[in-house]
Amino acid sequence: MLRHTFCHIPGIGFATEKKLWNCGVTDWHKWKDPVPVKVPASTRHDAAIILDQSLTALDRNNPSFFTSRLASSESWRIFSLFRNSTAYLDIETTGLDEAAEITTIALYDGNTVFTYVNGINLDRFVDDIYNYSVIVSYNGKSFDIPFIENYFRISLDHAQIDLRYVLAKLGFKGGLKGCEKMVGMNRGNLAGVDGYFAVLLWREYLRNNDRRVLDTLLAYNIEDTVNLERLAVEAYNRNVQMTPFGADLALTCPPSPPNPYVADNDIIALLKRTSAQNRGW
Template identity: 65%
Template sequence: MLCHTFCHIPGIGLKTEQKLWEAGITTWDEWRDPSPVRLSAIIRTDAARIIAKSQVALTGDPAFFTGNLASTEPWRIFSHFREKTVYLDIETTGLDDGAEVTAIALYDGREIFTYVNGINLEDFVDDILRYQVIVTYNGKSFDIPFLERYFRIRLDHAQIDLRHVLARLGFKGGLKGCEKQLGMHRGTLDGVDGYFAVLLWNRYCTHNDSQALETLVAYNVEDTVNLERLMVEAYNRNISATPFSENLLLPYPEPPANPYQADYDCVARIKRSLGSWHS
């Protein structure tokens, strides 16, 4: 899809891009000046320059594209840079500046990697450098700035924040809300959310409860691996609205087995302690 994209060129929006496709300009190689679609001289000059840079960026600079695309459009880079993509989710002790990262999960479509505070959390800093694209849900607003502040690092990866991509497709209500709207179910972890994850961490810290920690990491992994299905769903739904759907649709991935098991009794015990908890 990336080579069919023109909306990363200043002055060319989705409607103009559609007009270019209809006029036979469906790839960068077919660009010509004068354009069959009426464009200003400045836009035509910018187009030639951006297309030349795009050809170079295809070889390994996904951030060039996400830096020029609207927040709803980074899905376009996915298939081209999929092998360098990682799905990421974090758990924390809260939302304020003094909060700590408790767990991080990464999934690259092949392997799951987990990082836990007090065990191996610092390994994340080196491991994330293996990738060029990070896929999150609300990561641009929360996960990525939180990690940058916490570790005092800069994550210059291209980002696909599915919150914005899915919202444009009509799917809202948070990560779990989008999952349910798309027919995804969590079993034992149904009803567990970010606040509950804080309670699991607190129980682990105060009672040395290994089941609470395992449940927390299982929840973190579930959040992360589900991003792949949501990414492919978003990609295919967007592709279906283009003239290129016949050749570019992706097969839906099989979710990997979660190496961690949520403990039902642990979840039920914490819910009972809250009294008013509604799953």
């Protein structure tokens, strides 16, 4: 889809982009001057330069060139071409305040699940994340990425596909779990477990050093992460179906990988009761 994209050029919006497609300007190589639709003079001047830069960015595996020019809700357009260098990412923390710490991180690259645990191997994440050029998250722009950058004192210059914005434009709502339900995804015994529950799990793990508790937390963190791939494919396919290229560009959604950690039902039941009491339910 990215090669059919023109709305990353200043002065070209979605309506103009559709007019270009209708006039036969369906990819970057078909751009011509004079342009067959009305665009600002500055756009006519800059478009050829930006399209040439776009080709260079593709050759150099530089997706940030495009996401820096696209609206957050349009970042899905880079997905298929940069999928092999994409990391799906989610973090768990001790809270939201400035003193909060990262407890676990789950990273999935479409083939392998990686986990990082505070006090065990958390620092290894910093090296691993730079193996990728795109980060897919849900609300990562507002939470996960700034939290990671502040916590590790690093800067992540990756292109970002924040599904919160992409899915919202498609009419999805209810947070990550709500979006999953809208496409028929089922979390099994992790249904009803949320971020606050993850905080309780970490506290319980620190108190008792019970490996079952940590495994339950990691199972939840991984579920948040691997589900992002299916949602990203779903969002991509729904968007391309609204273009003239949908039949050729639709992606097949791969099966989710097996979760390497097992959530303990007894621990979930116990902490659900604790969570309900703390929240006054």
